[in-house]
Amino acid sequence: MTDDATGRFAGYWRRALGLDADPPPGAAAEAVARLTPVFGPGLARWPVADLVPPDPSEAADAAFRRLQLARQVETLAALRAAGIEVLAIKGHEAARLYDPPSLRILGDLDLLVRPADAPAAAGALARLGFTVEPSPQGVLGVTSDVSFHPLVSRDGLVSVDLHTALDAFPLSAALPVADVFAQARFEAGFGAGGEPRLAPHHAALAALSNAAKERFAPYAWRHLVDLGRLALRERIDWRAVDRVVAAAGLGPARATALGALRLLGLPAERLPMDLVRSAGARPLARELGELRVVRPGRLAKAVREIRWCYAPATMLRLWRFRVAGLLRPRSGLPPGTVPGEE
Numbered sequence: 001m002t003d004d005a006t007g008r009f010a011g012y013w014r015r016a017l018g019l020d021a022d023p024p025p026g027a028a029a030e031a032v033a034r035l036t037p038v039f040g041p042g043l044a045r046w047p048v049a050d051l052v053p054p055d056p057s058e059a060a061d062a063a064f065r066r067l068q069l070a071r072q073v074e075t076l077a078a079l080r081a082a083g084i085e086v087l088a089i090k091g092h093e094a095a096r097l098y099d100p101p102s103l104r105i106l107g108d109l110d111l112l113v114r115p116a117d118a119p120a121a122a123g124a125l126a127r128l129g130f131t132v133e134p135s136p137q138g139v140l141g142v143t144s145d146v147s148f149h150p151l152v153s154r155d156g157l158v159s160v161d162l163h164t165a166l167d168a169f170p171l172s173a174a175l176p177v178a179d180v181f182a183q184a185r186f187e188a189g190f191g192a193g194g195e196p197r198l199a200p201h202h203a204a205l206a207a208l209s210n211a212a213k214e215r216f217a218p219y220a221w222r223h224l225v226d227l228g229r230l231a232l233r234e235r236i237d238w239r240a241v242d243r244v245v246a247a248a249g250l251g252p253a254r255a256t257a258l259g260a261l262r263l264l265g266l267p268a269e270r271l272p273m274d275l276v277r278s279a280g281a282r283p284l285a286r287e288l289g290e291l292r293v294v295r296p297g298r299l300a301k302a303v304r305e306i307r308w309c310y311a312p313a314t315m316l317r318l319w320r321f322r323v324a325g326l327l328r329p330r331s332g333l334p335p336g337t338v339p340g341e342e
Contacts, residue, residue, distance in 0.1 A: 006263055007289020014265045015047035017228040021265070028052050034293050038218045040065075043103045065102040069095065071157045072109045073191045075128070079111070080195075082124040087112040087184055089166060089206055093198055094226040097233060101190060106222065108150055108159045114177055115164040122151065122162065122334035129154040132333060144168040148334040162334055166202060167209040169321055170314045174248035175205065200234040201241045208245070212253035212309040215301045216284050218293045228261045231270045238272040249314025256280030256308045264288065280308030 006013075011023035012031040023031070028048035035044040041058040042065065072092055079086050087093075090110040095101035113121045130151040146165035152158070165172035166180050180202050189195035198206070207227035214220030230236065245254050258271050259281025296304060306315060 006285045007291070009291045010264060010285075010289040012047055012291075013225075013288050016225050017261070017264065017266060018232050019265050023048060023051070031291060034291050038293060039222060040106055043098075043106070043222075046098070046103055062102065065105045066100070068157055069102045069105045069190065071153070071155075072105070073189075075109060075125075075153070075158050075160065076111070076195070077191055078128055079121060079124055082120075084113065084117055084121050084124055085181065086117075086121065087181065087196055087198060089163065089198065090210065091222075093203060094207075094222075094230075095190070096197075097226060097229040104222075104226075108161045110161045110163060112163050112166060112177065112180065114181065118148075118162055118164055119335040125151045125160055130158075130160060133159075134332065144332075145330060146172045149332045151334060166206050168213065169318060170248040170250065170310065171205060171209040171244070173317075175202075175244050199237075200230060201237040203230055203234075204236050204241050205244055208241075208250060208253050208257055209248075211257055212250060215296060215304040216256060216280065216287075216308055217295050217301075217304075219295075221288065224257060224261065224288075227257060228264075228266050231261070231266060242272070249311035249317075250309075251311055252278070252280065252307065253309045256284055260284040260288065278308075280304070284308070 008024050008027050009031050011021035012028060014021035015023070028051040032041075032045045032048065032052050036055075038044070040061060041055055042062050045052050045054060045058065069092075072088075076086065076088060076092075088110070089112050090108075091104055091106055092109055095104040098104045111121070130153050132149050133152045134149045146168055147161055147163045150159040150161050152160075165177050166175055180198070181196075183199040183202065184196040185199055186194050187197045189197070204227060207223045207230065211220040211223040211227070214223070216224070242254070245251055255276055255278035258275055259278040262268065262271055262275060263281060263285035305318075306312075310318060
């Protein structure tokens with residue numbers, strides 16, 4: 001496979017995944033410029049750091065992300081010291097795939113708790129000085145019933161999103177949170193000693209689900225890179241992934257994400273053997289290879305959901321869920337909290 005197969009920026013993505021590649025002259029700097037608004041300056045430049053000099057603003061941004069990571073680690077430790085069983089998910093969990101890990105700290109600290117533990121977790125954060133800050137919502141309002149408005153620290157450095165499932169519907173309906181905790185692995189963490197971490201197949205499912213939720217638009221690309229780097233680093237139990245994918249109706253998202261990664265050069269032996277032709281894989285690989293950093297409009301999002309992301313039955317249930325939320329709006333408040341109160 002050559003760069004021509006997926007565009008002049010395919011070499012950038014191969015480097016981001018952890019593969020060897022030589023981007024064409026000028027492509028590296030252009031990729032960094034286009035992706036900085038999406039990835040931030042450090043993560044955007046990281047795959048081609050030997051080819052593109054840092055922007056003067058990057059040092060301050062890197063220092064801020066290191067501080068954010070340190071404060072996130074402190075927050076996790078404080079919750080565990082309070083007796084709350086918690087798993088880091090999304091960006092904090094994926095950060096272990098990068099060097100330095102702070103490159104992948106791009107926003108909130110997403111934490112998974114058992115539903116019964118959510119009030120205690122919110123209470124523990126309140127005692128640490130965190131307050132609820134309702135986030136802007138779309139026309140459908142708060143559509144998730146397994147995550148809440150963020151709780152933000154006094155200094156504003158840590159914004160915690162509590163989740164009671166690994167991701168929103170349809171994954172929440174197919175993967176019991178008890179299974180995620182039961183299969184977690186105890187590994188070295190960012191702080192002193194070890195900590196429980198997501199099993200690789202659950203980390204893969206989270207990346208797939210989050211990429212589908214973003215309809216594989218530019219803000220989903222970080223999850224796609226996470227998935228590719230995870231597949232290169234870990235032995236993923238793809239059969240375990242596929243059981244949940246089938247139950248959740250995420251088959252199109254699986255085919256889109258893994259097919260695009262294969263087209264970008266991820267070795268076949270690191271992926272499932274039964275990759276099938278996908279409506280989304282080649283268009284997504286082309287979009288990445290040409291670095292079309294454009295957010296799709298409403299019609300394009302709907303088409304992507306149907307063709308790239310979800311099985312038909314899941315689409316029907318998803319829209320029923322959205323309409324139900326529109327008719328009976330959810331507050332989005334973590335259990336037992338009030339906006340702005342500690």
